[in-house]
Amino acid sequence: MASLASSSFKDSGSGDCLDRLDLDFPQGLPGFETSRRFVLQLQTALAPIATLQSTEQSSSEVCFLVVPVALLVKDYSLLVTREDLRTLGLEEDRQPQAPAPGTLSNVLCLAILTVPKDGPITANLLAPVVVNLATRVAVQAVRADTAYSHRHPIATLHATGEASC
Numbered sequence: 001m002a003s004l005a006s007s008s009f010k011d012s013g014s015g016d017c018l019d020r021l022d023l024d025f026p027q028g029l030p031g032f033e034t035s036r037r038f039v040l041q042l043q044t045a046l047a048p049i050a051t052l053q054s055t056e057q058s059s060s061e062v063c064f065l066v067v068p069v070a071l072l073v074k075d076y077s078l079l080v081t082r083e084d085l086r087t088l089g090l091e092e093d094r095q096p097q098a099p100a101p102g103t104l105s106n107v108l109c110l111a112i113l114t115v116p117k118d119g120p121i122t123a124n125l126l127a128p129v130v131v132n133l134a135t136r137v138a139v140q141a142v143r144a145d146t147a148y149s150h151r152h153p154i155a156t157l158h159a160t161g162e163a164s165c
Helices: 082-088
Strands: 020-024 037-042 050-054 063-068 107-114 122-132 137-140
Touching: 020 137, 050 107, 082 122, 082 137
Parallel strands: none
Antiparallel strands: 020 037, 037 050, 050 063, 063 107, 107 122, 122 137
16 A cells, blocks of 8 residues: 555555555564664655664664565566464465555555665565555565566666765
C-alpha cells in the first residue's frame, strides 16, 4: 500500500498518508547487524528516491538511498527464504510479489542504491529490502541465485535534487 513514486506512504492499517515509516529489521542488515531500527523517509526533492536511515544513536550515520524495485525492473521476481518470510510474518509457502507502481500491496520491495563519485548509479537487485507494511518489519532478502545483479545499472532516475544522506 505504499508507493514511493507518490508524495507519501499509505499506512496499511489506517490508510493514512505518511511521509515516513518506522521500520524494524530484527536481524539488522548484512554488514550492519547491530542496526535494527530505521526510518524510511520520502525525499520529495529526490522522488522516487527515499532514505533508509538508522535511528539508533550508535549507528545514526548508517543511511542508504533506496528506490522501489518495480520502478527499475518490470515484473521483478522476489525470492525470499522461508526464514525471511517467517521474520516478516508472511506465509512461508508463498512468495510475495513486488508490487507494480500504483498498485496496492502489503509488501514494499526496495533496491539499495550505490552512488559512486565516478561512475554510474547502480541498484542492488540481488538483495532487495522487503517490508511487511502491516507490521513494519523488514529484511534485506539476499537471493541464493544469480537472476539479478547487486550492481544493476540505472539508466535514469528523474530526481531533481542531489542524492545524499
